């Protein structure tokens with residue numbers, strides 16, 4: 432490819448390659464984004480999207496290739512990238528929970544022209560950045576007290592505060608509801624109209640079609656194509672991502688014949704949870720719908736004892752034997768599995784290998800099966816890794832070296848092997864690509880078919896509708912309504928979630 436870097440291109444990345452150990456994560460990729468253009472980068476989990484963006488933002492050094500901003504070469508390194516006007520919103524939240532909103536926005540590097548600015552002025556910059564993206568949040572509030580969605584917006588404000596020429600967003604909508612997503616997309620379009628060049632990563636194909644003018648598709652680190660979005664259909668994008676024709680999942684609902692009640696939660700009270708009762712039967716998938724902040728994660732965490740509850744009782748019944756769940760440790764010992772919302776902090780030991788992560792909750796099970804030999808254990812872990820479609824399927828790699836979506840698969844794999852009696856999944860396919868998502872849905876249904884009682888929280892309405900036998904919708908810490916499979920539609924869930932007074936913004 433020729434390197435005719437024109438000065439009207441906001442950012443030009445040319446011939447970027449990046450190798451990790453033996454594997455090429457990014458293989459000779461070139462990307463040019465004009466001012467005012469929103470350019471989406473799509474691809475399956477592990478395709479190299481985040482790696483390419485991290486190279487462009489100077490966070491990691493590439494093995495070859497160059498980055499230019501308006502025709503001026505940018506040296507490797509975050510400092511140089513920031514000074515050149517490149518800002519990155521990371522795939523995983525990177526805020527410091529103990530610090531305030533203002534401190535977080537101002538944290539780390541600003542272009543050096545702000546070098547002499549006093550804190551008071553910086554606070555004004557933070558306020559302006561929030562105003563610019565139209566989000567009202569108290570600058571002195573601790574980030575730990577904010578909802579996940581608000582944290583995401585603070586993260587974006589931090590990038591916007593630097594008044595970048597190039598804004599890179601790595602899956603910013605993964606944690607957002609449809610209404611919040613719409614809001615963000617409108618905001619990005621506005622920023623682009625103001626001349627910003629935007630690189631946008633998402634697994635949600637409809638979004639990509641909604642906001643981008645161009646799209647680049649990566650597969651196994653290689654650039655499959657770059658084209659105006661108008662030249663492609665969603666199906667063509669997906670086919671190019673996976674490199675084969677992805678069969679439309681027939682969305683077959685299971686013929687659920689739920690058995691006895693396995694999990695009974697009665698009058699649960701916890702912060703943001705007001706007197707909630709629910710039951711989950713063997714072989715049943717119960718969905719929890721609602722807007723982010725409705726108290727769903729808080730409820731499931733209180734049920735399994737991951738957070739304290741102030742009142743209420745939880746019993747787990749299996750083969751006629753009931754136990755009262757008091758702590759998370761006792762819950763896990765008694766056959767409860769949990770895939771948390773925040774996989775990086777709660778779900779995975781990032782510095783341990785995939786194999787060790789999978790074995791961790793499975794030790795009991797393994798010895799029950801008489802599996803003690805290391806080779807057998809490795810086989811067992813490999814089998815589970817294959818089952819969830821881990822890519823690459825190298826179980827002796829550290830979990831932290833896997834792409835975001837693949838880390839989610841590891842969390843799932845570690846519980847699959849244990850066959851829990853009661854399984855809680857909080858946003859199980861967040862950040863997971865379309866192919867892997869269908870696969871995970873299949874695995875969750877299979878778990879239920881094998882008799883596990885499943886409770887799933889999801890903000891992804893099609894997912895919630897596809898998986899659930901019954902959906903409880905929460906708002907303000909209460910269940911505001913329950914829908915059977917026959918009654919559940921995106922509309923009926925959203926109406927209960929938003930309340931009749933507030934229309935979905």
Ligand SMILES: Nc1ncnc2c1ncn2[C@@H]1O[C@H](COP(=O)(O)OP(=O)(O)OP(=O)(O)O)[C@@H](O)[C@H]1O
Pocket residue numbers: 451452454456474475476477478479480481482483522822823831832833834835836837862864
């Ligand atoms: N620090 C690292 N060490 C080793 N390998 C890595 C590291 N970071 C990424 N990789 C590998 O590089 C490849 C590309 O990963 P990357 O995170 O860029 O994918 P992605 O397209 O962002 O995927 P996702 O959609 O899951 O976020 C993967 O095979 C991944 O395992």
Ligand SMILES: [Mg+2]
Pocket residue numbers: 480481482522601834835836
């Ligand atoms: Mg990524």
